[in-house]
Amino acid sequence: MRKILGKDFFKEKTLDIAQSLLGKYLVSSIGGKVIAEKITEVEAYVGEHDLASHSSKGKTVRTEVMFGEAGILYIYLVYGMYWMLNVVTEKKGSATAVLIRSTEHFKGPGVLTRELKITGKLNNKTASRKNSLWFEDREEKILLKDIKRTPRIGVSYAGPIWSKKKYRFLIKK
DNA sequence: ACGATGATGAAC
DNA sequence: TTCATCATCGTA
Numbered sequence: 001m002r003k004i005l006g007k008d009f010f011k012e013k014t015l016d017i018a019q020s021l022l023g024k025y026l027v028s029s030i031g032g033k034v035i036a037e038k039i040t041e042v043e044a045y046v047g048e049h050d051l052a053s054h055s056s057k058g059k060t061v062r063t064e065v066m067f068g069e070a071g072i073l074y075i076y077l078v079y080g081m082y083w084m085l086n087v088v089t090e091k092k093g094s095a096t097a098v099l100i101r102s103t104e105h106f107k108g109p110g111v112l113t114r115e116l117k118i119t120g121k122l123n124n125k126t127a128s129r130k131n132s133l134w135f136e137d138r139e140e141k142i143l144l145k146d147i148k149r150t151p152r153i154g155v156s157y158a159g160p161i162w163s164k165k166k167y168r169f170l171i172k173k
Numbered sequence: 174a175c176g177a178t179g180a181t182g183a184a185c
Numbered sequence: 186t187t188c189a190t191c192a193t194c195g196t197a
Contacts, residue, residue: 043192045192052192053192054181054192057181057182060181060182061181062180062181062182076180076181076192077178077179077180077181078179078180078191078192078193079177079178079179079180079191079193079194080177080178080179080180080191081177081178081179081193081194082193082194084192084193086192099192101192108193108194109192109193110193110194111193111194152192153192153193154191154192154193155192157190157191157192158192
């Protein structure tokens with residue numbers, strides 16, 4: 001059985017959502033071709049007080065998306081080349097999100113979006129079949145013992161506390 | 174180890 | 186308006 005994940009799923013606590021997104025599927029039908037990929041690596045960004053989070057800059061043209069409703073996509077460009085895919089979590093205004101870093105076949109957040117044809121066009125849109133990008137539960141259980149936690153990647157700017165938080169979750173190989 | 178490549182936010 | 190930086194990746 002396949003269930004599309006909606007707002008309710010993304011309303012929970014960000015760290016819980018991050019962990020439970022492992023083993024779920026990211027499905028893209030952008031450009032007509034359907035690609036379904038099992039999520040294997042994610043990172044949590046837990047609010048305005050989280051110095052690694054873009055939302056710690058407060059509400060700006062870019063970051064206001066993070067202050068929106070659970071289940072909307074926050075997609076931005078880094079290094080002038082790579083789109084980063086995030087899903088907004090918790091209640092409106094919490095400014096929390098989960099970054100999708102890797103799937104089964106595509107290692108790295110920039111590779112993943114490139115291969116699934118994800119761009120800023122979907123920024124601030126809801127993850128849904130209608131918008132050609134959604135999340136599915138295909139009932140593949142990931143055991144706790146198979147999940148590894150590490151600090152987040154590329155956030156040394158966040159200072160001694162926040163750069164060291166173990167908010168990266170990945171499926172052990 | 175480094176360059177590609179352009180948006181972002183802070184300083185001026 | 187300028188400037189350093191950036192939730193990265195492929196090539197060396």
